[in-house]
Amino acid sequence: MTDIAQGFRDADGGMLQELTHCLGVLNDLPLFRSYKARTWAALGVRDGDKVVDVACGTGFDVIEMAKRFPAAEIFGVDRSEGLLGAARSRAQGLGNVRFLQANADRLPLQTDAFDGARIDRALQHIEDPRASLREMVRVTRPGGRIVAAEPDWGTFVLYNGAGAASAKMSEVWLRSFRNPFVGRELGVMLDECGVTDLQCEAHALATTDLACADAVFDLPRLCRNCVEAGVLTPQQADLWRENALAVSEKGAFFAGVNILTFHGTVSA
Numbered sequence: 001m002t003d004i005a006q007g008f009r010d011a012d013g014g015m016l017q018e019l020t021h022c023l024g025v026l027n028d029l030p031l032f033r034s035y036k037a038r039t040w041a042a043l044g045v046r047d048g049d050k051v052v053d054v055a056c057g058t059g060f061d062v063i064e065m066a067k068r069f070p071a072a073e074i075f076g077v078d079r080s081e082g083l084l085g086a087a088r089s090r091a092q093g094l095g096n097v098r099f100l101q102a103n104a105d106r107l108p109l110q111t112d113a114f115d116g117a118r119i120d121r122a123l124q125h126i127e128d129p130r131a132s133l134r135e136m137v138r139v140t141r142p143g144g145r146i147v148a149a150e151p152d153w154g155t156f157v158l159y160n161g162a163g164a165a166s167a168k169m170s171e172v173w174l175r176s177f178r179n180p181f182v183g184r185e186l187g188v189m190l191d192e193c194g195v196t197d198l199q200c201e202a203h204a205l206a207t208t209d210l211a212c213a214d215a216v217f218d219l220p221r222l223c224r225n226c227v228e229a230g231v232l233t234p235q236q237a238d239l240w241r242e243n244a245l246a247v248s249e250k251g252a253f254f255a256g257v258n259i260l261t262f263h264g265t266v267s268a
Contacts, residue, residue, distance in 0.1 A: 003225055004218040005176035008125045011057075011080035020058055020086050025215045027060040035149065035203035035259050039118060040065055042147045042199075042263040047071035049115040054104050054136055055079075055122030059087025059097075066097045075114075079103045105131035109139040116145040121259075123150050123182045130189050137193045142268040146195050149261040151205075152183030156257040158217075160244040168231045169240070173222055183260035190262055198264040206256030210248035213255035219244075 004022055007015035026032050045051055045065065049072040053062045056076030066074045076099045078084050084099050091097045102108050104119070105128055117136040123129040136146055153174045158166040174180045187198055207213050214220060223241055226232040232240070247253045 003173075003176050003221050005125070005173070008122075009178070011078075012082045016080075016082040020083065022215070023058045023060065023083075029212065029216070031205050031207065035201075035205070035261065036061060036064075036120065038201060038203070039120060039147050039149050039261055039263075040068060042261065043116040043118060043145050045069040045072050045116065049073070050075065050113065051116040051118065052077060052107075052109065052114050052136075052139065054107070054117060054119040054132065055126070056087060056099070057083050057122075059084075059090055059099065061118070061120060062087065062097055062099070063091050063094065066091070066094045070096060072096060073098070075100065075109075077102050077104070077107060077109075105135055107135045107139055111138050112141040114140050114144060116140060116147070118147040120149045121151065123148065123186075124153070124177045124179050127178060129179055129182055129185075130192070133189055133193045137195060137266055140266045142266050144266045145263065146190060146266060147261065147263040148186050148190065149203075149259055150183040150186060151257050151259050153177055153180035153257060154184070156217075157254065158213075158219075159254045160240065160247050161252075162240055162243055165232060165236055165240045169219075169222055169226055172226050172229060172231055173217065183258065186260060186262040190264060194267045195264040196267045198262055201261045203259040203261065204256055205259055206254065208248065208251045208253050210244050210253050213253070217255060219255075 011019050052075040056062050056078050059076050062074050062076035073096050117140045156170050158170050223237040227234050227237050
């Protein structure tokens with residue numbers, strides 16, 4: 001029983017093409033671009049700065065930051081050669097971008113070499129989030145900025161009028177993540193890593209459009225996985241989908257989760 005969330009644990013496995021497509025779809029959604037813009041601003045990038053985007057995937061954020069801050073140098077690091085291949089193709093012509101293949105908890109970067117470090121929706125998949133945050137702090141100079149944005153899947157809600165079935169589906173989806181509650185845990189972990197002046201922003205990723213929810217939360221496969229896990233019968237899963245389609249046409253469907261962004265300063 002595999003879904004899109006589990007696929008990100010090993011992006012170079014059998015789901016690479018699907019993961020690449022998923023990241024492209026998400027990047028184009030206005031509700032994603034809104035919170036992402038806040039993470040870019042929180043870095044406080046200035047001319048001449050060096051910034052690293054950890055677990056950068058297909059490089060959408062690296063490229064966006066490189067365009068917004070043309071006098072800064074933007075690095076992207078990811079463990080997946082497949083995702084980095086897509087990133088490098090997309091970044092052609094940008095002279096202030098560099099991509100490196102590496103694990104988030106073992107960055108091949110010098111200590112205190114960067115003015116800011118960012119990670120977005122990757123710690124939910126990573127085996128040791130604290131080790132990755134420690135590496136981000138290590139490579140960032142004292143006074144530099146750290147920004148981390150993660151979902152808190154404990155806030156995930158599906159509703160189409162069938163509350164019991166929706167709750168069961170939400171629980172199965174939550175179990176797909178190594179660290180489903182990492183969003184709420186970011187502040188404590190960053191504090192332990194030596195990040196000060198912490199601030200938190202909450203961003204609601206919410207939609208009443210079933211097609212959008214399908215793209216973000218992989219709902220068709222979630223229905224199948226719930227049947228496979230014995231959480232729903234095939235008839236219950238089909239009925240849930242029918243109800244979701246019906247209420248979505250009226251704007252009455254709901255799916256949402258909170259993204260929590262913590263940002264702060266590396267202590268001296």
